[in-house]
Amino acid sequence: MLGNGGESPSRYELLSMVKKHSNLIGKTVVDEEDASDVEMDQKFWHDVLDLYFIGGRDSKEQQDDDLLFFVRKMSLHGYGFNDNIEGNSPYFVRRWATKLDDLVGESSMIIDWRRSLYLNLIAHTSYSITVAICSHQSLQNHQSNQGTTLSPIYKIVKTVYASPSRVNFHLDSRKEVETKPAYPDICFAVDDFDSTFDAVVLTDTDHCYCVLLNAVGGAAFPSEIPPQDNADAEETNKAKITLFSGFVSYEMVREAYDAGKSGFGSLLPFGNSAGKTDRIYMKGPGGRGEVEVAVSGVVDQSLDESGPHSPLQISEGGKFRIGAIVRKAASVAQVAAKNAYAVASSTRNADGGMVPLKCCLMSVSLPWEHIAYDLLFKGGVPVNL
Template identity: 85%
Template sequence: MIGDKGESPSRYELLSMVKKHSNLIGKTVLDEQDASDVELDQKFWHDILDLYFIGGRDAKAQQDDDLLFFVKKMSLHGYGFNDNLEGDSPYFVRRWATKLDELVGESSVIVDWRRSLYLNLIAHTSYSVTVAICSYRTLQNHQNNQGTPLSPVYKVVKTVYASPTRVNFHVDSRKEVETKPAYPDICFAVDDFDSTFDAVVLTDTDHCFCVLLNAVGGAAFPSENRHQDNVDAGQTNKTKLTLFSGFVSYQMVRDAYDAGKSGFGSLLPFGHSSRKTDRIYMKGPGGRGEVEVAVSGVADQSLDESGPHSPLHTSQGGLKIGAMVRKAASVAQVAAKNAYAAASSTRNSDGGMVMVPLKCCLMSISLPWEHIAYDLLFKGGSPVNL
C-alpha cells in the first residue's frame, strides 16, 4: 500500500501522483493500451482515495462535507448486474467513516476506484459562479487586447457546489424539485436562481449575458505544507481556476425568447403567466458544457406598482411569495423600473418595436467530469476576472 514503509504522503504529494498517472482523462477505453500499469491498477486508486479522503480528512473540522461518492464499473452498470447492490444509478453515496473498506462493504466489487477518486476530487473542491452583464464592445476590446480592463455593467457572485445529480426545477408549481443522476456530467445548480439574479436584466442591444465558473479552493488545491492539509486551501492559498467562461449577446437571447429556438439552444416554456418565461439551454464555447437560464420579459412596473397581479407579489408561474422580504421586493421593483425605463428609450433604427428588457437567471451549469478533472489537475494560465 502507498505509504506502508513510512509516513503517509501528504495530500499535495498524493495529488502529484494522481497527475503523473492521469493520462487517460479525456480518452476512450480503446486508448487504454497507452496507459501505464499503475494507471489501470484499481488498488492504486483505492489506496489514493483512502489516504486522500479517509486518512487525510479531519472529520471534526469538516463536518459539513462528509459525503463520499463511488462510481460503479462501466462494464457492470446497465447489463443485468445485481440491482440489489446500490440500485441502477451509475454511482452511490456514503457518509464519511474512519475505514474505507468497512464503509463500502460488499459493494467494493462494483466500484471503479479511479473514476471515484476523480469524482470526489471534483465534489470536494469549492466553486463560485459569476453572472454578469457586460458591454459587447468592451468584450471585443478585451479579446483583441488582453490589457484592456473588463468592467461589467453589473455582476453577481454566488457559491455553487459540484454534484453528480441533476436538478429539474418546477418553477410553475408547488412541487418539490426532481433530481436524477447526471453523471458522467457534473451539475452546478443555483436553487434560489430567481431571487439571486433578480436584477440581472439586459437593457441594451450592446449588452451581453456572461457566465464564469471558477474553482476557488478545497480538495483540488492542497497545501504543500502537510500540517495545512485539513484546512480549506481557499483560506491559505490564493487560488482561482476558470473552468467555464462564455457569453451570449442580447440579440441571441432575444431571438431565442421570441422564436422559441435558436442556433445556441432551445426553449421549453414552463410558465403560465402573462409575462412569458422560458428555459433556455446554451452550449458553452466549443460545445463544451451547457448552461440553463430562465429568461423573462420585465414588465413596465410604473404602470402597476401594487395589487394582486403585480410581479412583485407572484412568482414566475403565478405562485404567491408573501414571505419575500419587503426590502428585497422594493429593491427588485426599483431595478425593474429602471431597467424598463432604460430599455424603453431604445428603438430599432427603423422606428420599430420597443426593445424588451430581459431578466436572465442562471439555473445551472453542466460539464463532463473529465473536462473538470483535467482542468483541476493540469490547466494553467490566469483566471478570467470580471
C-alpha cells in the same frame, strides 16, 4: 500499496501521483499502450482515495465533507442507464467513516476506484459562479487585448457545489420537482436562482450575459507546506482555476426567448410576453458544457398608476433598476422601469426592438473528465470579472 511501512504521503504528494497517472483523462478511445500499469490498477486508486479522503480528511467537523461518492464499474452499469429506475444510478453515496473498506463493504467489488477518486476530487473542491452583464464593446476590447481591464456593468458571485445529480425545477412554482443522476456530467445548480439573480436584467442591445465558473479551493488545492509569511498566505488564498467562461449577446438571448417552445423547449403552452418565463440552454465555448437559464421579460408596471405600491411591485421595479446598473430607491427605480418598458414596447411591434430580459442562471453542467483535467493540469491566469 501506498504508505506501507512508513509515513503516509501528504495530500500534495498524492495529487502529484494522480497527475502522473492521469493520461487517460479526456480520451474517448483508450489505447492500452498509453496507459501505465499503475493507471489500470484499481488497488492504486483505492489506496489513494483511502489516504486522500479517509485518512487525509482535513475538516471532519464540516458537514459539506461528509459525503463520499463511489462510481460503479461500467461493465456492470453502462452510461446508457434509465434514470427513472430507482437505484439504477452510475454511482452511490456513503457518509464518511474512519475505515473505507467498512464503509463500502461488499460493494467494493463493483466500484470503479479510479473514477471514484476523480469524482470525489471534484465534489470536495470549492467553486464560485460569477454572473455578469458586460458591454459587448468592452468584451471585444478585452479579447483583442488581454491586458485591457474588463469592468462588468453588474455582477453577482455565488458559491456553488459540484454534484453528480441534477435537479429539475418547475419555473411556474419555483420548486424542485425531481433529482436525477447527471453523471458522467457534473452539475453546479443554484437552488435559489430566482432570488439570487433577481437583478440581472439585460436592458440594452449592447449588453452581453456572461457566466464564469471558477474552482477556488478545497480538495484540488492541497499545500505542500504551510505558508511561511503573510505574502505566501495571500497568494495561497488566491488559488483559482477557471473551468468555464463564456458569454452571449442580448440578441442571442432574445432570439432564444422569442423562439419559445418551438426552438428552446418552453415550459409554457402559449407565446412569450413580458413576465412569462422560459428555460433556455446555452452551449459553452466550443460546445463544452451547458448553461441553463430562466429568461423572462420585465413586467410592464405602468398599468397600475394609482394607489400605494405593494412590496411585490416595489421589488419588481427595484429588480429592473439594479439590473440597469444603479442602485437607487425603489420609487426612482419604478419610474425608470416604466420609462424603459414604454420605450421598448413602442419599438417592439414595429422592428422587434429592445425588450428588457431578466436572466436567472439555474445551473452549469460539464463532463467530469473536463473538470478533472482542468483541476489537475490547467495553468495560466484565471479569468476575472
